[in-house]
Amino acid sequence: xxxxxxxxxxxxxxxxxxxxxxxxxxxxxxxxxxxxxxxxxxxxxxxxxxxxxxxxxxxxxxxxxxxxxxxxxxxxxxxxxxxxxxxxxxxxxxxxxxxxxxxxxxxxxxxxxxxxxxxxxxxxxxxxx
Amino acid sequence: xxxxxxxxxxxxxxxxxxxxxxxxxxxxxxxxxxxxxxxxxxxxxxxxxxxxxxxxxxxxxxxxxxxxxxxxxxxxxxxxxxxxxxxxxxxxxxxxxxxxxxxxxxxxxxxxxxxxxxxxxxxxxxxxxxxxxxxxxxxxxxxxxxxxxxxxxxxxxxxxxxxxxxxxxxxxxxxxxxxxxxxxxxxxxxxxxxxxxxxxxxxxxxxxxxxxxxxxxxxxxxxxxxxxxxxxxxxxxxxxxxxxxxxxxxxxxxxxxxxxxxxxxxxxxxxxxxxxxxxxxxxxxxxxxxxxxxxxxxxxxxxxxxxxxxxxxxxxxxxxxxxxxxxxxxxxxxxxxxxxxxxxxxxxxxxxxxxxxxxxxxxxxxxxxxxx
Numbered sequence: 001x002x003x004x005x006x007x008x009x010x011x012x013x014x015x016x017x018x019x020x021x022x023x024x025x026x027x028x029x030x031x032x033x034x035x036x037x038x039x040x041x042x043x044x045x046x047x048x049x050x051x052x053x054x055x056x057x058x059x060x061x062x063x064x065x066x067x068x069x070x071x072x073x074x075x076x077x078x079x080x081x082x083x084x085x086x087x088x089x090x091x092x093x094x095x096x097x098x099x100x101x102x103x104x105x106x107x108x109x110x111x112x113x114x115x116x117x118x119x120x121x122x123x124x125x126x127x128x129x
Numbered sequence: 130x131x132x133x134x135x136x137x138x139x140x141x142x143x144x145x146x147x148x149x150x151x152x153x154x155x156x157x158x159x160x161x162x163x164x165x166x167x168x169x170x171x172x173x174x175x176x177x178x179x180x181x182x183x184x185x186x187x188x189x190x191x192x193x194x195x196x197x198x199x200x201x202x203x204x205x206x207x208x209x210x211x212x213x214x215x216x217x218x219x220x221x222x223x224x225x226x227x228x229x230x231x232x233x234x235x236x237x238x239x240x241x242x243x244x245x246x247x248x249x250x251x252x253x254x255x256x257x258x259x260x261x262x263x264x265x266x267x268x269x270x271x272x273x274x275x276x277x278x279x280x281x282x283x284x285x286x287x288x289x290x291x292x293x294x295x296x297x298x299x300x301x302x303x304x305x306x307x308x309x310x311x312x313x314x315x316x317x318x319x320x321x322x323x324x325x326x327x328x329x330x331x332x333x334x335x336x337x338x339x340x341x342x343x344x345x346x347x348x349x350x351x352x353x354x355x356x357x358x359x360x361x362x363x364x365x366x367x368x369x370x371x372x373x374x375x376x377x378x379x380x381x382x383x384x385x386x387x388x389x390x391x392x393x394x395x396x397x398x399x400x401x402x403x404x405x406x407x408x409x410x411x412x413x414x415x416x417x418x419x420x421x422x423x424x425x426x427x428x429x430x431x432x433x434x435x436x437x438x439x440x441x442x443x444x445x446x447x448x449x450x451x452x453x454x455x456x457x458x459x460x461x462x463x464x465x466x467x468x469x470x471x472x473x474x475x476x477x478x479x480x481x482x483x484x485x486x487x488x489x490x491x492x493x494x495x496x497x498x499x500x501x
Contacts, residue, residue, distance in 0.1 A: 032396070032397075033216065033278065033279050033280065033302070034216055034279055034280075036396045037396065037422070038447075040396075041396055041397045041398065046447065049447070049448075049449060075491050087472070087473075087491070088472075088473070088490055088491035090173075090174055090191070090490065091192065091214075092215075092216055092279070093214050093215035093216055093218070093219075093279065094215075
């Protein structure tokens with residue numbers, strides 16, 4: 001019985017990881033198509049104009065706001081790693097799946113610590129402010 | 130020591146020759162001769178604008194709205210096309226027919242979902258504005274196939290002095306497929322009669338399987354196009370990859386080289402092409418390294434700004450200013466920032482009052498008023 005529970009747990013962990021790996025792979029394509037021109041291939045952004053995503057505290061401290069900006073676009077002042085940015089990001093027009101995928105790619109790249117997987121359900125719940 | 134100087138001179142000469150153009154860094158004046166006044170407040174992404182004879186302005190919002198700004202009030206025009214609003218796609222340019230007063234035709238480009246495949250591609254339509262709605266909508270061109278790629282739709286519209294309409298379609302994210310293939314849409318400048326029929330003197334009209342509407346090819350993504358006020362030639366600019374934005378005068382049947390030749394590299398830092406020039410491919414009039422992300426293009430054709438008359442204006446999305454270029458004998462000899470740090474400049478047009486109007490993302494439309 002113990003080994004069965006262990007197998008189930010192990011299976012779900014692996015399965016989850018497999019989902020995450022696939023989501024990150026799809027997210028990389030979304031990133032290349034929509035984000036790379038301003039936020040750069042290494043996630044460093046464009047000084048003064050477009051905030052970095054690499055090691056950005058905003059992504060973990062304001063996870064829901066980060067998802068919201070990818071889902072609907074972003075306007076007005078935000079603070080990333082202690083620096084203020086007062087620009088705008090157009091609504092990229094992504095599907096909800098694509099929002100989850102690109103968030104997972106960003107959260108697992110360039111030294112970002114990852115945190116838990118962004119799911120379609122989590123994206124669906126984020127509403128426009 | 131003397132020898133060293135000679136070496137330096139030769140080295141410098143070689144360096145500049147290799148680059149193909151003189152380094153022309155942009156100037157930021159400490160004093161400006163104009164004030165910036167808001168004309169239309171609170172717009173999102175005002176992609177195109179056109180001035181109607183009654184002093185009102187038509188503005189396209191990329192998400193799919195056409196706004197009629199009249200007497201200080203915004204009205205959303207109805208019966209506008211259903212746009213494919215994804216990434217750089219959506220409601221794009223708007224331009225009046227040169228004889229608008231007589232015929233009422235307004236031309237639009239947008240990302241259209243029309244067709245059997247998913248995704249979208251660029252379309253040119255014309256329509257009339259009556260009682261707050263578009264009427265008599267006619268599709269003049271629809272590129273195919275549709276694709277879900279979210280970038281490189283183009284698309285600007287301009288008329289030449291003979292009344293032909295030109296518009297641009299970017300490579301739709303397939304740079305190895307579309308721009309060099311005359312049988313495919315994308316990466317082209319197109320030329321039509323004002324009613325959408327294809328002129329028989331188009332360069333590839335008689336070439337089997339070619340898209341007959343093509344005027345020039347080998348382009349990447351052109352979001353600026355205008356007619357030169359004196360020569361009547363059609364000028365465009367296009368986004369390069371990382372580096373390599375270009376200004377071109379587009380001539381009949383010529384190949385502008387993308388992606389075989391380019392002054393830019395890929396976004397991941399990889400090399401797209403080692404070649405910057407090739408026989409049979411046009412060199413740009415000017416290229417930008419690094420990229421400024423150009424959008425919108427106009428010549429100053431009024432006397433309102435003194436000796437700026439004849440200068441070229443280009444919006445810089447990335448560095449958030451309007452660029453003024455002085456051009457002499459087919460070369461850029463001076464570049465200057467206007468409206469420094471104003472925001473992402475999406476579009477620039479000369480107004481009927483001879484003033485410069487610029488559209489800024491997330492802000493609205495502004496005019497540059499010369500100080501008395």
